[in-house]
Amino acid sequence: MTKIPPQACARFFSLAAVGLALLTGACPGASPGDIREASGAYQATGIKISEPTASSVSVWTRVTRRADRIADDGPLPVLHVYDRTSGQELAIKDNARFVNGRPVVTFAAGSDLGSLRGAAPGTTGQTRVRYRAAGSNTWRETAWQEASPERDFTAVFGLSGLPASTRFQVAVEARINSRAAVSSTVDGGFVTAPAPAADAGIKFCVMTCQQYEDRDQVDGFNIYPAMLRWQPDFFVNTGDAVYYDHGPVHALNVDLARYHWARMFGFPTLRDFHRQVGSYFMKDDHDTLTDDCHPGDRTGDFTFADGLRVYREQTAQGDPPYRTIRWGRHLQVWLLEGRETRSSRAADRTNPPVLLGPEQVRWLSRTLAASDATFRIVITPTPMVGPDRDAKFDNLSNRGYAVEGNQVREFLAHQKNLTVITGDRHWQYVSQDQAHLIQEWSVGPASDAHAQGWDEDQPRPDHLFLRIKHGGFLSGEVKTNATQPSLTLQLHDVNGGVVFEKTQPATR
Numbered sequence: 330m331t332k333i334p335p336q337a338c339a340r341f342f343s344l345a346a347v348g349l350a351l352l353t354g355a356c357p358g359a360s361p362g363d364i365r366e367a368s369g370a371y372q373a374t375g376i377k378i379s380e381p382t383a384s385s386v387s388v389w390t391r392v393t394r395r396a397d398r399i400a401d402d403g404p405l406p407v408l409h410v411y412d413r414t415s416g417q418e419l420a421i422k423d424n425a426r427f428v429n430g431r432p433v434v435t436f437a438a439g440s441d442l443g444s445l446r447g448a449a450p451g452t453t454g455q456t457r458v459r460y461r462a463a464g465s466n467t468w469r470e471t472a473w474q475e476a477s478p479e480r481d482f483t484a485v486f487g488l489s490g491l492p493a494s495t496r497f498q499v500a501v502e503a504r505i506n507s508r509a510a511v512s513s514t515v516d517g518g519f520v521t522a523p524a525p526a527a528d529a530g531i532k533f534c535v536m537t538c539q540q541y542e543d544r545d546q547v548d549g550f551n552i553y554p555a556m557l558r559w560q561p562d563f564f565v566n567t568g569d570a571v572y573y574d575h576g577p578v579h580a581l582n583v584d585l586a587r588y589h590w591a592r593m594f595g596f597p598t599l600r601d602f603h604r605q606v607g608s609y610f611m612k613d614d615h616d617t618l619t620d621d622c623h624p625g626d627r628t629g630d631f632t633f634a635d636g637l638r639v640y641r642e643q644t645a646q647g648d649p650p651y652r653t654i655r656w657g658r659h660l661q662v663w664l665l666e667g668r669e670t671r672s673s674r675a676a677d678r679t680n681p682p683v684l685l686g687p688e689q690v691r692w693l694s695r696t697l698a699a700s701d702a703t704f705r706i707v708i709t710p711t712p713m714v715g716p717d718r719d720a721k722f723d724n725l726s727n728r729g730y731a732v733e734g735n736q737v738r739e740f741l742a743h744q745k746n747l748t749v750i751t752g753d754r755h756w757q758y759v760s761q762d763q764a765h766l767i768q769e770w771s772v773g774p775a776s777d778a779h780a781q782g783w784d785e786d787q788p789r790p791d792h793l794f795l796r797i798k799h800g801g802f803l804s805g806e807v808k809t810n811a812t813q814p815s816l817t818l819q820l821h822d823v824n825g826g827v828v829f830e831k832t833q834p835a836t837r
């Protein structure tokens with residue numbers, strides 16, 4: 330860590346005196362970003378290259394006051410929650426939802442929201458994207474966008490009219506204002522999807538469930554460099570990208586929710602991955618609000634509607650959140666939504682609960698029927714096949730959602746070359762629904778420390794593979810063999826080692 334020279338410290342305090350900085354008392358012992366924060370605009374939470382298609386992509390960034398997140402030895406806020414009716418203090422436990430809770434957040438002397446452990450405070454400024462096809466001499470550039478506190482200083486640039494199957498370079502720039510020089514550039518890249526008729530090979534990765542407290546290295550998570558080595562064309566995060574309701578800092582208001590995103594996506598391993606790979610983000614319960622949350626829920630001062638808004642703000646997820654993307658002639662991917670489309674707790678008291686909802690079910694059925702892709706992969710934030718634990722009531726493999734679950738499994742059963750990939754579960758498995766023969770791959774949690782939830786180490790009849798007590802990720806590869814394309818799926822440990830694989834030739 331860089332030691333801050335005394336003159337820089339003095340400069341910092343003089344700027345703080347005119348109201349340019351929130352980080353009172355940051356010197357001495359401050360992070361290296363302090364020197365530069367007074368004079369520049371940075372991108373400490375990295376960039377995300379979201380929603381790639383054959384002709385478009387969204388580039389996300391966030392303008393920050395420092396070049397890097399604050400180190401993990403910084404202070405934490407102190408949280409207390411009181412029942413709004415009785416005034417009684419409530420215990421802060423993992424998975425707790427404070428329906429009637431009044432949060433009180435205090436900071437240690439000399440600290441505030443912007444100087445917390447892992448924080449990457451935003452700042453007003455301007456940002457733009459420069460991009461070109463790899464090998465081209467000509468850069469194109471977007472207009473500058475202003476970063477403002479209303480959107481947590483984030484900006485999203487839609488790039489469209491791009492050629493298919495093309496690798497692009499991007500350079501995302503930030504500056505304090507229109508008179509200032511560029512003070513931060515993040516270099517990255519992505520590839521556009523092949524056109525629907527293109528006979529193209531594809532590689533992709535899928536992961537889920539990354540909890541801040543369960544990271545397996547000081548820079549974040551081992552799976553990110555492991556996935557990068559695989560050189561995927563695209564990546565899917567199926568949800569629980571942050572855990573608002575775990576650890577000592579529950580996201581009981583919008584500011585703390587944004588802090589969860591900043592401290593996670595400021596990790597070097599995530600920054601390095603996301604600047605180089607096009608991503609699809611899918612939300613689940615812990616990165617929307619709380620464990621097993623429903624529309625209409627709230628925890629402290631943070632509502633379900635706030636959770637949807639912050640999720641889109643931080644990931645550039647599109648609307649509607651369920652979508653299908655074609656990756657050439659041989660692969661079509663469906664990304665389902667199970668959180669904002671599910672029925673509310675109040676509705677569930679009188680009607681059979683739904684998770685996808687009738688509109689999404691009709692869309693899924695219609696688009697599957699219309700697809701002529703060789704392989705179809707349905708990626709779901711929570712399981713459709715399982716098996717899951719009997720006590721759970723949150724997904725289509727649970728009894729509580731049997732009506733909609735059976736309806737969906739019925740029509741999936743009649744699709745050839747179809748595989749389901751699920752996030753959410755904290756163990757890895759490959760299972761096959763005994764009634765409909767649908768195969769489901771559970772990618773496992775992002776780290777070994779986050780593995781839990783299934784204690785049986787012996788497979789059940791539904792299991793083709795079962796691995797507990799470990800994390801990892803999934804990779805997939807479509808190969809375009811001359812006569813018969815194939816799909817290989819692999820489950821990996823957190824360092825990239827293959828623990829299970831299966832190659833499926835296309836059936837006609």
Ligand SMILES: [Fe+2]
Pocket residue numbers: 538569615753754
């Ligand atoms: Fe999870």
